Amino acid sequence: MDALAARSYLIVDDEETSRLLVSRFLRQVEPGQLLLATNGQEALDLLAANPVDCIVTDLNMRPVNGLQLLKAVRTGASAARRDLPVVLFTGHSDIDLVGVALALDVHAFVVKPVARPVLLERIRRSLAQPAPTTSVEAYQAIEIPPTLGAEPPAPPPPVAPVAPSPAVGRRWPEVLTALSEVREDQVLSRDVVNQNGRLLINAGTKLTRRFIDRLTDLVELDSSLAEVWIRV
Numbered sequence: 684m685d686a687l688a689a690r691s692y693l694i695v696d697d698e699e700t701s702r703l704l705v706s707r708f709l710r711q712v713e714p715g716q717l718l719l720a721t722n723g724q725e726a727l728d729l730l731a732a733n734p735v736d737c738i739v740t741d742l743n744m745r746p747v748n749g750l751q752l753l754k755a756v757r758t759g760a761s762a763a764r765r766d767l768p769v770v771l772f773t774g775h776s777d778i779d780l781v782g783v784a785l786a787l788d789v790h791a792f793v794v795k796p797v798a799r800p801v802l803l804e805r806i807r808r809s810l811a812q813p814a815p816t817t818s819v820e821a822y823q824a825i826e827i828p829p830t831l832g833a834e835p836p837a838p839p840p841p842v843a844p845v846a847p848s849p850a851v852g853r854r855w856p857e858v859l860t861a862l863s864e865v866r867e868d869q870v871l872s873r874d875v876v877n878q879n880g881r882l883l884i885n886a887g888t889k890l891t892r893r894f895i896d897r898l899t900d901l902v903e904l905d906s907s908l909a910e911v912w913i914r915v
Contacts (some may be wrong), residue, residue, distance in 0.1 A: 685712050685713075686810060687803060691715050691717075692709055692716070692718070693729060693730065693737070693738045694709075694739050695720045695722065695723060695749065696740070696744070697722055697743075697745070702719050708802055711799075712803065723746075723748055723755075727752065727762075732762075734762075735763065735767070736768070737770065738756070738763075738767060740770070740771060741771075742784075743776075748827075749771055753771070753784065757788060757819075757822040758819050765816045765819075766814050768790045768809035770790055772793050772795050773904055775904060778877055778904060778905060782881055783827060785884065787822060788815065788816070790805075791806075791808060792897060793805050793900070794904050814893070857872035857873070857913060858913055860913045862910060865913060866890075870890070871884060871890065873886050873911075877907065877908070883898075
């Protein structure tokens with residue numbers, strides 16, 4: 684039996700076409716239950732009465748967006764368990780927000796337009812690898828743009844690329860490594876930043892399978908993430 688079968692899913696997207704498409708993909712694996720919501724608030728209301736195995740959500744919605752929904756889950760402000768798998772749809776306009784999703788322990792990213800094999804593989808992976816939960820206080824401290832989804836986002840202010848501390852380069856040899864060649868437990872020698880210089884993962888982080896998988900998800904969105912600096 685497919686690992687996705689007989690599971691309950693909550694699909695959250697303000698675009699009807701997207702909701703119907705994802706629903707069709709999931710119905711092909713014979714889910715136990717499919718719940719649909721047009722925004723994060725509807726999703727929270729549904730979670731209050733319906734336990735689910737996975738949330739698949741868009742990012743830009745009103746009045747509660749995908750990051751606010753994810754934060755509510757991680758902080759225990761929803762009725763769902765805090766480590767519930769959450770798969771987030773992203774697009775090129777979201778490039779400066781994925782760091783927030785990483786900090787909130789999103790399980791996977793799927794770049795729109797959604798492809799069925801990619802979506803199902805990311806959900807399978809998410810169900811098999813529950814997120815570790817950080818403290819509620821740490822999740823609560825993560826800030827989310829309050830107007831996200833209310834209007835077209837303003838262009839982000841220019842940000843200087845984040846360079847590693849000079850001490851990092853002097854203390855440890857390092858090598859630029861293709862993400863596909865990175866192994867678990869290797870340590871970043873430099874910060875991982877997106878193409879706009881926004882910080883995603885700090886230098887000194889030991890890379891778990893989850894970190895590697897989520898960065899791999901984002902390569903389609905930002906090819907600059909295809910290589911990272913690793914301590915040797």
